[in-house]
Amino acid sequence: MRTVEAPERIEAPPEIEPQPKVTRYRARRISYKVLMYILLLGLCGFILLPVGWMFTAALKPDLEPVFTPTPEWFPTTFWEWGNFHRVLTESMPFLRYMINSTIIVVACIIGELIACSLVGFAFARLRFRGSKVLFYILIVTMLIPWQALMIPQFLLFVKLGWYGTYLPIIVPSFTGTAFFIFLMRQYMRTIPKDLDDAARVDGLNTWQIFWRIILPLSTPVLTVCAVFTFLWNWNDLLRPLIYLDSDEKFTVAMGLANLVTRADTPWNLTMAANLVSILPCVIVYFFVQKKLIGGIASVGLKG
Amino acid sequence: MAEILIEGVSKVFADGTEAVHEVDLQIPDGKLMVLVGPSGCGKTTVLRMVAGLEDLTGGRIVIDGRVVNEVPPGERDVAMVFQNYALYPHMTVYQNMALSLKIRKLKKEEMNRRVEEAARVLHLEDLLGKRPRELSGGQRQRVAMGRAIVREPQAFLMDEPLSNLDAKLRVQMRAEILRIQQDLGVTTIYVTHDQTEAMTLGDLVAVMKKGFLQQVADPQELFAHPVNLFVAGFIGSPAMNVVEATLSGTDDGMFAEFGGHRLAVPDEVVAERPALASYRGGTVILGIRPEAMEDAALVSAPGPDSRFPVTVDLREDMGSDVYLHFTVEAPPVYTEDTKELAADVDEKALEELHAQATERRSAFTARTSPETRARVGGAMEIWVDTRKLYFFDPESGESIYGEREPASSGAAASVTSA
Secondary structure (H helix, E strand, O other): OOOOOOOOOOOOOOOOOOOHHHHHHHHHHHHHHHHHHHHHHHHHHHHHHHHHHHHHHHOOOOOOOOOOOOOOOOOOOOOOOHHHHHHHOOOOOHHHHHHHHHHHHHHHHHHHHHHHHHHHHHHHHOOOOOHHHHHHHHHHHOOOOHHHHHHHHHHHHHHOOOOOOOHHHHHHHHHOOHHHHHHHHHHHHOOOHHHHHHHHHOOOOHHHHHHHHHHHHOHHHHHHHHHHHHHHHHHOOHHHHHHOOOHHHOOHHHHHHHHHHOOOOOHHHHHHHHHHHHHHHHHHHHHHHHHHHHHHHHOOOOO | OOOEEEEEEEEEOOOOOEEEEEEEEEEOOOOEEEEEOOOOOOHHHHHHHHHOOOOOOEEEEEEOOEEOOOOOHHHOOEEEEOOOOOOOOOOOHHHHHHHHHHHOOOOHHHHHHHHHHHHHHOOOHHHOOOOHHHOOHHHHHHHHHHHHHOOOOOEEEEEOOOOOOOHHHHHHHHHHHHHHHHHHOOEEEEEEOOHHHHHHHOOEEEEEEOOEEEEEEOHHHHHHOOOEHHHHHHOOOOOOEEEEEEEEEEOOEEEEEEOOEEEEEOHHHHHHOHHHHHHOOOEEEEEEOHHHEEEHHHOOOOOOOOEEEEEEEEEEEOOOOEEEEEEEOOOEOOOHHHHHHHHHHOHHHHHHHHHHHHHOOEEEEEEEOOOOOOOOOOEEEEEEOHHHEEEEOOOOOEEOOOOOOOHHHHHHOOOOOO
8 A cells, every 4th residue: 555645845946046046056166175175285285294304305415414493395405316326225225125025025915815815714604613712712812912922933933943034024924813814704704605605506615615706705805904914014123123134134124223223324315215115105005095995994994 | 307306304403493394395307396485484495405505404305316415516416596696796797607617617619608598598698798786686687597597407496586676577587487497498496485476487386384394286276275274375365364164054054154144155065075064063264265255246146145244444456356355253263374374474464463363353355356336434245156165174274175184283284185
């Protein structure tokens, strides 16, 4: 049965007003937009202020003071582009450091993605004895600060003869990170089980379901894990500091730290090195930002 | 193509609920069997067990002479269509349909041939490059069908494949499914909770209730000879009217009395149901299908004791016929079966049934000719085609046909009616 509701009140037909109203409305919308743009541009400038200062400082010659009473910004009077060249190859081997960091980061990302997606899939989809208990244990391990494991891990890796190599930094990635496993599991649980059933009837085995169905559908969460792994390892100072002992194995973060902790810190070169080291982060973010934001939203991460 | 045998199959879930109780079904080669019943009756569980997605607690399933209890789903050579289609979102229509063939390492040419053939049958040619999210509901449904067809399997398993479509599309796809199934001649098990779908599609219809098989028969048989109150109430739309009645009379005539009305039970009906005699002087449940009633004013020669006066509560014009709703002052049938049936409609229907039981009145629906002059609030006479009366045992809810059965048989019956 259908009930027909009486119309609330028939509104009087709108008075036909000539152009002015429309243009006024449009003008208001445009001025609102302009205001927003000005505001946002102002904010951008504010955020870019330190970066601009870094850039100015990086272009100064060696003896020019960097910390001037009024901070110098654009336009600068100095254009020592050679500083970048010096930082990357001559006085400091930052190119070497960047290659080292890249090796570590790429290896860690591969390790994390393989390990976490497999374990996450197991927790999300496979029924096995003790899976719940194991998952709770996994959650509990997230509460243990890394610093508490630092010394035992160090002793272990020294015993294994891995001191001075990248192995103590890379290998733990292949055992997964509790937080990422948790994220993967949560995300994979949102993928409808009917897809697994359909795939099973289609003749796929568990591995094929993982590889052909679940993994391709998990790209948002895989992206999130990859980007976080990249950021953490690119910026990580402590672990490389503990395990690496020779200059040619140092990472970017170590190179920067070494520059700053010197008695006669060459600020112009430090700033050039800084700029170079944040470049990969910016590039990565530029390319994956859409996926990343989507991914963060989809796994319920914030902040 | 193959015959499917389901023999004494049971399913008890880990939490102890028994979803399916010793169900026996035989689906002949090339036939379409519909499993129908209210939600939670175990029909989908049976289907999933045939597919291999659910383990059996007891019994066995035989497809084409091979016991498949331990055979993984992919090797059973059955294809399934899911309620929400379960298309792989990251694959194109082509990839969705071809995946199972790829896994089976079919040659590229053969794969293309089959996918294109299925696409042609289902009018999907232009959509092969699209992803599921770019498709409409009906198109997705077709792709899901296509994914089953390309397999050229021994059996199709369909789990409420039309329930996500709007009414018009559902009727259209229903015809489509029937056409494809008949063209391909593939043995099919089709699960639905919609009795119209069951009646129109099925070569055979199996009615289930709470894990128990009630009756298996072809649609006409199911409609004409339901084994019990539940099947009688579930099959047919609008549902059969049922009411408690007293059987009275002498040897030369039998009468069913309810709410001050009296209907003569024709001799042929009594003859068809020898067991009915033993209920004389006692109560039975009387069933009258809406189709067996007519506005008495439109019947040329209504026999004696085939009419009763009513006041119309509601008139629904359907075009081809008119539904008249009225109340009979007799207690409704308030058993597990009728409650289950009401609950399947909705919460409100169940409350309504309860209210009727406390007020000792029954709601009736008659399906009359559109020429009826009946109007709401008006008095009229309803004529009943007394040759089409149904009788059920008030204790067990079983249909009264042959010899009187012991009252304990309950819901476990899985007899194809005589």
